[in-house]
Amino acid sequence: MEEKELYNPRSTAKTLLVTGVTAFFLILFLSPFAFMVSTSLKDDDQITALGAPIWPARVATYEYNGAELEAFTVPLNSCEGSEDSNDNKTLAIVKKGLRESTFIDPDNRERGEFVCAVAWRSLERPWQFSATLDNFKETWSLIDYPNLLWNTTMYAIVSTIGVLFSCTLVAYGFSRFDFPGRDLLFIVLIATIFLPAFVTVIPTYTFFQKIGWVGTWLPILVPTFFANAFDVFLLRQYFMTIPRALDEAASIDGASRFRILWSVILPQSYPALLAITVFHIVYAWNDYFGPLIYLSTNRDAWPISVALSTFNGIYGSDPALIQAGALMALVLPLLLFIFAQRFFVRGIVITGVDK
Amino acid sequence: MFEELNKGLPSIPSLGSYRRLSPIKKHEMRQGLLFISPWLLGFVLFTVLPIIASLIFSFLDLSITDGILSTPQWAGLDNYIQMFQDPQIWTASGGTIGSIWITIRFGLIALPVGILLPLGIAILMNSPYLKGSMFFRSAYYMPYIVPFVAAIFLWGGMLNPETGWINRGLLWLGLPRDMLPGWANDINWVYPAYVIMGIWGIGNAMLIMLAGLQGVPTELYDAAKVDGANIWHTFRNVTFPMISPVLFYNLVLGVVGIFQFFLVPLVVNNGTGRPGGATMFFNLYLYKTFFTFQNMSYGSAMAWLLFAMIMIVTVFLFGTARYWVYYAGEGRS
Numbered sequence: 001m002e003e004k005e006l007y008n009p010r011s012t013a014k015t016l017l018v019t020g021v022t023a024f025f026l027i028l029f030l031s032p033f034a035f036m037v038s039t040s041l042k043d044d045d046q047i048t049a050l051g052a053p054i055w056p057a058r059v060a061t062y063e064y065n066g067a068e069l070e071a072f073t074v075p076l077n078s079c080e081g082s083e084d085s086n087d088n089k090t091l092a093i094v095k096k097g098l099r100e101s102t103f104i105d106p107d108n109r110e111r112g113e114f115v116c117a118v119a120w121r122s123l124e125r126p127w128q129f130s131a132t133l134d135n136f137k138e139t140w141s142l143i144d145y146p147n148l149l150w151n152t153t154m155y156a157i158v159s160t161i162g163v164l165f166s167c168t169l170v171a172y173g174f175s176r177f178d179f180p181g182r183d184l185l186f187i188v189l190i191a192t193i194f195l196p197a198f199v200t201v202i203p204t205y206t207f208f209q210k211i212g213w214v215g216t217w218l219p220i221l222v223p224t225f226f227a228n229a230f231d232v233f234l235l236r237q238y239f240m241t242i243p244r245a246l247d248e249a250a251s252i253d254g255a256s257r258f259r260i261l262w263s264v265i266l267p268q269s270y271p272a273l274l275a276i277t278v279f280h281i282v283y284a285w286n287d288y289f290g291p292l293i294y295l296s297t298n299r300d301a302w303p304i305s306v307a308l309s310t311f312n313g314i315y316g317s318d319p320a321l322i323q324a325g326a327l328m329a330l331v332l333p334l335l336l337f338i339f340a341q342r343f344f345v346r347g348i349v350i351t352g353v354d355k
Numbered sequence: 356m357f358e359e360l361n362k363g364l365p366s367i368p369s370l371g372s373y374r375r376l377s378p379i380k381k382h383e384m385r386q387g388l389l390f391i392s393p394w395l396l397g398f399v400l401f402t403v404l405p406i407i408a409s410l411i412f413s414f415l416d417l418s419i420t421d422g423i424l425s426t427p428q429w430a431g432l433d434n435y436i437q438m439f440q441d442p443q444i445w446t447a448s449g450g451t452i453g454s455i456w457i458t459i460r461f462g463l464i465a466l467p468v469g470i471l472l473p474l475g476i477a478i479l480m481n482s483p484y485l486k487g488s489m490f491f492r493s494a495y496y497m498p499y500i501v502p503f504v505a506a507i508f509l510w511g512g513m514l515n516p517e518t519g520w521i522n523r524g525l526l527w528l529g530l531p532r533d534m535l536p537g538w539a540n541d542i543n544w545v546y547p548a549y550v551i552m553g554i555w556g557i558g559n560a561m562l563i564m565l566a567g568l569q570g571v572p573t574e575l576y577d578a579a580k581v582d583g584a585n586i587w588h589t590f591r592n593v594t595f596p597m598i599s600p601v602l603f604y605n606l607v608l609g610v611v612g613i614f615q616f617f618l619v620p621l622v623v624n625n626g627t628g629r630p631g632g633a634t635m636f637f638n639l640y641l642y643k644t645f646f647t648f649q650n651m652s653y654g655s656a657m658a659w660l661l662f663a664m665i666m667i668v669t670v671f672l673f674g675t676a677r678y679w680v681y682y683a684g685e686g687r688s
Contacts, residue, residue: 011484018484022491025476029495029554032509035520039512047518054520166393177387179380180368187359189394192402193608194669196615198638198658200401202645203408206417210424226397233356257386286502288618293646305504309622312508319512326505337500341493344500348559349566 162224171235238272275347499558567601
């Protein structure tokens with residue numbers, strides 16, 4: 001019966017409707033990417049030009065007797081010698097006049113100068129694609145992009161190692177050991193999600209200030225080695241799907257509990273481990289709050305998020321530079337997502353849907 | 356994720372229950388605790404001790420000046436008395452309303468969007484009439500991974516009253532120029548502007564809701580069809596109860612997020628509260644007290660107020676869960 005429905009004209013119409021609506025919203029949803037690319041390729045004049053299209057464009061010009069002439073779209077029937085034509089044509093203006101102006105035809109220069117009876121101010125102008133990469137060059141050196149990339153990448157790598165290491169051990173403890181109080185501890189772990197950050201941040205910041213860690217990466221990196229609720233939960237759910245019979249077989253062969261984790265559980269958990277890896281890399285790339293409060297005094301250590309917001313404070317009036325900077329900040333996570341998308345999807349489904 | 360919390364707390368084990376364990380079980384417990392020790396240690400160092408410390412801070416007079424911690428003075432209830440009289444927090448009406456009301460007002464706009472929009476897209480994604488659903492799923496999720504600050508600048512550019520594409524689109528649709536919203540600089544439009552800027556964060560909720568929708572057994576839909584249920588009845592009596600756990604999950608995380616909302620106004624309006632004080636959210640005021648003015652004790656008192664409000668609201672939400680959240684595999688109690 002379902003097979004039949006596919007060929008039903010009503011369901012074809014529905015397919016077109018549903019897919020069309022989904023695609024339409026997607027275009028609106030993703031349009032800021034186009035805005036970013038378009039704006040970052042414009043120069044200052046193009047951004048402020050009146051009546052300019054949304055893509056990077058400038059008015060076409062033509063070289064004539066050593067001068068740059070602006071182009072206009074002219075109805076040909078207003079020009080001497082072509083009164084019968086109904087076409088519009090791109091002509092270059094030689095001499096501007098109030099009621100009539102002198103033009104040349106860039107495609108037919110032999111025709112020479114001729115007069116058209118049009119008010120040039122009211123004419124449409126042909127826009128030509130014209131893009132510049134100067135904004136990227138300028139932003140690259142203004143924000144010291146290589147240094148930001150290095151800082152952000154190191155943050156991502158070190159903290160991901162910390163999260164993988166600690167959360168694997170903790171999730172194994174919660175999923176494979178039975179002892180009184182275990183379930184209560186697990187609930188306490190989950191409940192830490194509800195704790196507002198500032199309750200713990202204020203004393204922690206005060207303490208790190210006292211021991212001289214403010215201005216270094218240590219307050220941001222060290223806590224990642226002590227596990228967190230989301231990643232422990234994700235790994236524990238995954239570990240629980242691995243049959244315990246495998247543990248028991250290894251145990252009979254004399255494997256220690258740590259050996260079982262290393263040789264039995266981990267080799268089977270690579271999808272969950274990869275999900276955590278890509279999540280955490282994106283998280284680190286994205287993180288703004290931690291670096292903002294601990295590193296704002298140390299410019300050389302900034303990751304890209306903090307540098308970008310400061311950059312906006314200084315060059316906020318130059319949208320092309322800001323959009324170029326935003327593009328430079330998001331291009332690496334975007335590539336990571338394109339190559340690893342299935343791990344993202346699987347990881348989210350485990351945390352959100354599992355009990 | 357919250358099903359275990361909804362089942363109620365397990366009992367706290369007594370010391371006696373440990374003594375009654377067999378030697379093998381005691382060994383198992385020691386090993387288990389060893390494996391979870393990274394979290395236990397981190398929990399004590401970075402959660403329990405700081406919570407106690409911030410409670411103590413809130414009864415002191417403590418600040419940092421030029422990187423040097425002041426000598427703590429006992430202040431008793433002074434911080435709390437000041438806090439409960441602070442017009443920046445509580446003013447309910449007039450020109451500039453208090454930060455609590457700003458947070459609540461914004462939440463009333465942002466929360467329904469944050470639940471209904473991803474749900475709507477997930478319903479589209481789950482439609483049998485959608486071609487290329489795998490592509491759409493990835494494409495709708497993708498902006499979620501864009502770094503927060505970059506996403507703010509993209510949407511901020513889109514919402515620029517003069518050069519942004521949104522106002523250009525509204526002009527093209529025929530809206531008169533003097534009726535165009537001023538978005539982030541316009542006191543009437545700044546909350547919708549923030550909601551739009553946050554729209555790229557829906558990817559996660561959308562995927563979770565989609566997985567919830569896909570988990571509804573098709574027999575239930577067939578049974579509803581046989582019973583002659585229309586679309587609304589099917590949604591109300593089949594889809595909604597079956598996806599209520601994922602709705603609950605997103606609702607709770609959304610509420611907790613709204614109470615702590617401050618990074619967007621910090622980046623977009625520089626944390627100044629502009630336009631007209633409308634964006635001085637409670638958590639932003641707290642951030643400024645703690646970080647800009649480095650008043651650790653008043654900040655701690657505010658953090659505890661925030662903590663208390665979040666606790667009350669989450670406990671309330673968990674209390675309502677028994678009436679509307681349905682976990683398959685148990686009877687509705």
